[in-house]
Amino acid sequence: MTAFESLHDETKASFWVRKTSGMIKFLRRNAVAYLFLAPWLLGFLVLTLYPMIYSLGLSFTNYDFTQPNATQWIGLGNYLKMFGSVFGLSEFTASTGELMRVDPYxxxxxxxxxxxxxxxxxxxxxxxxxxxxxxxxxxxxxxxxxxxxxxxxxxxxxxxxxxxxxxxxxxxxxxxxxxxxxxxxxxxxxxxxxxxxxxxxxxxxxxxxxxxxxxxxxxxxxxxxxxxxxxxxxxxxxxxxxxxxxxxxxxxxxxxxxxxxxxxxxxxxxxxxxxxxxxxxxxxxxxxxxxxxxxxxxxxxxxxxxxxxxxxxxxxxxxxxxxxxxxxxxxxxxxxxx
Amino acid sequence: MKTRTILRHSLTHLFIIGLGVFMIYPVIWMIVSSFKPNNMIFSDPGIIPKAVTIENYLTGWKGYAGTSFGTFFVNSLTMCAVAIVGNVISCSMAGYAFARLKFAGRGLWFAVMMATLMLPGHVTLVPRYILFNTFGWVGSYLPILVPKFLATDAFFVFLLVQFMRSLPKEVEEAAIIDGCGKIGVFLRIIIPLASPALVTTALFTFLWTWDDFFNHLLYLTSPDTFTVSRALRTFVGDAGAVNNWGGALAMSTLSIIPAFILFFSLQKYFVQGITTTGIKG
CATH class of the missing domain: 1.10.3720.10 (MetI-like)
Incomplete structure (x- = not known):
C-alpha cells in the first residue's frame, strides 16, 4: 500500500516534470508561429468570436443602447417580433409581461x-x-x-x-x-x-x-x-x-x-x-x-x-x-x- | 473567307465598343455635367456641354458646416494610408504563419479564418459598437483603423496565403542553412518575394476604405472628422433636395479620381486580386 503510494507520488512528480518540459517544447516549437499569428488571433477572438457570442446573447434581450441598465431577458421576443406576422399576430406579451409589437416592416x-x-x-x-x-x-x-x-x-x-x-x-x-x-x-x-x-x-x-x-x-x-x-x-x-x-x-x-x-x-x-x-x-x-x-x-x-x-x-x-x-x-x- | 473574318471581327469590335460606351455613359455624363452651369445640368442629356464653368468646383469645395472638401480629402487619405499599413503588416504576418510555418492548431485556425471570409459582418456589429463605445473610440478613426492592425479582412490573409504558398521553397531553405531564423526569412525573403500580392492588398485596402460608407456612418460623428464618402452623403442630404447639384456632382467626380489613377496605373494587380480571391464587387 505504502509502496504503491510512493510510486504514485513519484509518477505524479515525473508527470509534472514531463508536462512542464512538454509545454516548453510546445512553446519552443510553436512560439514563433503564434507570434506571427498573434494579430489575427487577437482580432478573431476580440473582434469576431466574442462579439458573435455577445450578439447572440443580446438577441434574447431588449437591450437599448441609451439605457443599458434597463436590459431584460425577453427570450424569443425579438424573434417573434420579426416573424409574428407569419402567425397572424400584431402584438404579443413578452416573457417580462410587457406588451411587444410585431415589427410591421x-x-x-x-x-x-x-x-x-x-x-x-x-x-x-x-x-x-x-x-x-x-x-x-x-x-x-x-x-x-x-x-x-x-x-x-x-x-x-x-x-x-x-x-x-x-x-x-x-x-x-x-x-x-x-x-x-x-x-x-x-x-x-x-x-x-x-x-x-x-x-x-x-x-x-x-x-x-x-x-x-x-x-x-x-x-x-x-x-x-x-x-x-x-x-x-x-x-x-x-x-x-x-x-x-x-x-x-x-x-x-x-x-x-x-x-x-x-x-x-x-x-x-x-x-x-x-x-x-x-x-x-x-x-x-x-x-x-x-x-x-x-x-x-x-x-x-x-x-x-x-x-x-x-x-x-x-x-x-x-x-x-x-x-x-x-x-x-x-x-x-x-x-x-x- | 479572309474578308468574312475581318468583317466579323469588326462587327464584334463595334459591338463591344458600343456596349462599353453605353455602360460608362453615366460616369462620363457625371464628369461632363460637373462642368456645366447648375441650371443646365438636367436639361441637357448630351455629353458635349453648351457652356463650361468651374463654378461647381468652387462652390462644392467649400463643403458645409465650415469644413471644406480639402479637409475631407485629407481625412480620407490619412485614413487610407494608416489602413494600408495595418493590413499589410497584420495580413502578411498571418499569411506567412498559415502558408509557411508548421504549428499545433494550424488546420483549425486556417478553417476558422476561411469561415470568417463568408461571415456577414452584421453579427459582430452591435457588440463591436458597444465595445468601441466603452473604449471611448466612437467619433474617432480608431474603430475603423484598429481592426486593420488585427487582420480582420480575411480576404487579404487568404490572398497572401495563396501567394506565399506558390513561392519557391529553395531560397528559403538556403537562407535557413545560412543561419537565418523564421523572422529573418519573413523579413528578408518572403516579404520581398510577396510584394506583388502586397501591392494588391494595399490597392484594395485603399479602395475599400475610401469607398466604405457604413463604418464611417456608424463611427464618425462630427463634420471635421468626416471622410469624403461620409461628407458626400451629408452634402446631398436626406431628401436630396440640395440646390447645389452641380457642386455635388463636382465633388463626386473628384472623389472617384484616386480610384481611376490607381486602376489605370496598377491594372495587373487588380486582375490578380480578383482572380485569386474572387474579391467582391
Whole structure:
C-alpha cells in the first residue's frame, strides 16, 4: 500500500516534470508561429468570436443602447417580433409581461432583400458570362475593353455613384431626358415610384458585373481550344458547344461566383441608403435588410432587436449557401473524367 | 473567307465598343455635367456641354458646416494610408504563419479564418459598437483603423496565403542553412518575394476604405472628422433636395479620381486580386 503510494507520488512528480518540459517544447516549437499569428488571433477572438457570442446573447434581450441598465431577458421576443406576422399576430406579451409589437416592416425588408438577391445575382452572372465570352476571342484591345467594362465595378460601391444614380433616375433626370428624346411620354420618376425603385437598384448592381466577368474570363481561358475543335468536327453547333463544353467546364467558376455574389448581395447597404435618403424609399420599396437593421439599431437604439436580426441574416445566408453547395453535386463537374 | 473574318471581327469590335460606351455613359455624363452651369445640368442629356464653368468646383469645395472638401480629402487619405499599413503588416504576418510555418492548431485556425471570409459582418456589429463605445473610440478613426492592425479582412490573409504558398521553397531553405531564423526569412525573403500580392492588398485596402460608407456612418460623428464618402452623403442630404447639384456632382467626380489613377496605373494587380480571391464587387 505504502509502496504503491510512493510510486504514485513519484509518477505524479515525473508527470509534472514531463508536462512542464512538454509545454516548453510546445512553446519552443510553436512560439514563433503564434507570434506571427498573434494579430489575427487577437482580432478573431476580440473582434469576431466574442462579439458573435455577445450578439447572440443580446438577441434574447431588449437591450437599448441609451439605457443599458434597463436590459431584460425577453427570450424569443425579438424573434417573434420579426416573424409574428407569419402567425397572424400584431402584438404579443413578452416573457417580462410587457406588451411587444410585431415589427410591421420586417417581412417587407426580407422580401425586398430576397427579391433583390434572386433577381440581381443571376442577371449579373449571365451578363458577366456573356461579356466574358465576347472578350474571350482573339481580338486586339481586349485588355483595354476589359478595363472599360470594369469601371462600373471600380466605382459602383461609392457614395458618388449612388448620388449619380439617384439623379439619373429622377423624374426629370437623364434617363427620362433620353427616353423623352426618343418619343416616350408620361414617364415615371423611377426612384420615387414604388414599382420601379427596387429595379433601379438591381440595375445598379447588375451594372457592376466587372469582377465576375474577370473571374469568368480567367476560367474560360483554362478550357482547351481542342475541345471546341473536336466538337465542331463532330458537327456540334455553337449553342450545343456552349451547353456541352463551356457550361460544364466552367461550372466550378460559376459556383464560386454565385456564392460570392449571393453573400455580398444580402449585405448590400450603401446604395439603398443613399438612394432612399437614409430610409427605405417610397412605401419601403427599397428597405434592404441591412438598412432596416441599421435603422432599428441606430435610429431607434433597439440593439437587442438589431442583434437578433443579424443572427437571422446569418442563418438565411448559411442556409442558402448550403443549399447552393448541396445542389452543386449535380450541376458542377470537376474535371473531364466525371 | 479572309474578308468574312475581318468583317466579323469588326462587327464584334463595334459591338463591344458600343456596349462599353453605353455602360460608362453615366460616369462620363457625371464628369461632363460637373462642368456645366447648375441650371443646365438636367436639361441637357448630351455629353458635349453648351457652356463650361468651374463654378461647381468652387462652390462644392467649400463643403458645409465650415469644413471644406480639402479637409475631407485629407481625412480620407490619412485614413487610407494608416489602413494600408495595418493590413499589410497584420495580413502578411498571418499569411506567412498559415502558408509557411508548421504549428499545433494550424488546420483549425486556417478553417476558422476561411469561415470568417463568408461571415456577414452584421453579427459582430452591435457588440463591436458597444465595445468601441466603452473604449471611448466612437467619433474617432480608431474603430475603423484598429481592426486593420488585427487582420480582420480575411480576404487579404487568404490572398497572401495563396501567394506565399506558390513561392519557391529553395531560397528559403538556403537562407535557413545560412543561419537565418523564421523572422529573418519573413523579413528578408518572403516579404520581398510577396510584394506583388502586397501591392494588391494595399490597392484594395485603399479602395475599400475610401469607398466604405457604413463604418464611417456608424463611427464618425462630427463634420471635421468626416471622410469624403461620409461628407458626400451629408452634402446631398436626406431628401436630396440640395440646390447645389452641380457642386455635388463636382465633388463626386473628384472623389472617384484616386480610384481611376490607381486602376489605370496598377491594372495587373487588380486582375490578380480578383482572380485569386474572387474579391467582391
Amino acid at each position: 420586417y417581412m417587407k425588408s426580407l422580401s425586398v432583400t430576397l427579391t433583390y438577391v434572386f433577381v440581381s445575382v443571376p442577371l449579373k452572372l449571365i451578363f458577366a458570362l456573356a461579356v466574358a465570352m465576347l472578350m474571350n476571342q482573339k481580338l486586339r484591345g481586349v485588355p483595354f475593353y476589359r478595363a472599360v467594362y470594369y469601371i462600373p465595378t471600380l466605382l459602383g460601391g461609392s457614395v458618388a455613384i449612388a448620388v449619380l444614380w439617384r439623379k439619373l433616375f429622377e423624374k426629370d433626370g437623364l434617363i427620362n431626358g433620353v427616353l423623352t428624346g426618343v418619343g416616350f411620354t408620361d414617364l415615371p420618376g423611377w426612384i420615387t415610384n414604388p414599382n420601379y425603385a427596387l429595379g433601379t437598384l438591381i440595375l445598379l448592381t447588375v451594372w457592376q458585373f466587372g469582377s465576375s466577368m474577370i473571374i469568368f474570363l480567367a476560367g474560360l481561358k483554362q478550357i482547351p481550344q481542342e475541345y471546341y475543335e473536336a466538337a465542331s468536327v463532330d458537327g456540334a453547333n455553337k449553342v450545343r458547344q456552349f451547353f456541352s463544353i463551356t457550361i460544364p467546364l466552367l461550372s466550378p467558376v460559376i459556383l464560386f461566383n454565385l456564392v460570392i455574389q449571393i453573400i455580398g448581395a444580402f449585405q448590400a447597404f450603401t446604395q439603398a441608403y443613399i438612394i432612399g435618403g437614409g430610409k427605405g424609399g417610397v412605401l419601403n420599396s427599397t428597405l434592404f435588410y441591412t438598412l432596416h437593421l441599421y435603422i432599428q439599431g441606430w435610429t431607434y437604439h433597439e440593439m437587442g432587436y438589431a442583434s437578433a436580426m443579424a443572427w437571422v441574416l446569418l442563418l438565411i445566408i448559411a442556409v442558402i449557401t448550403a443549399v447552393v453547395f448541396r445542389s452543386s453535386s449535380w450541376w458542377v463537374s470537376y474535371g473531364v473524367g466525371e
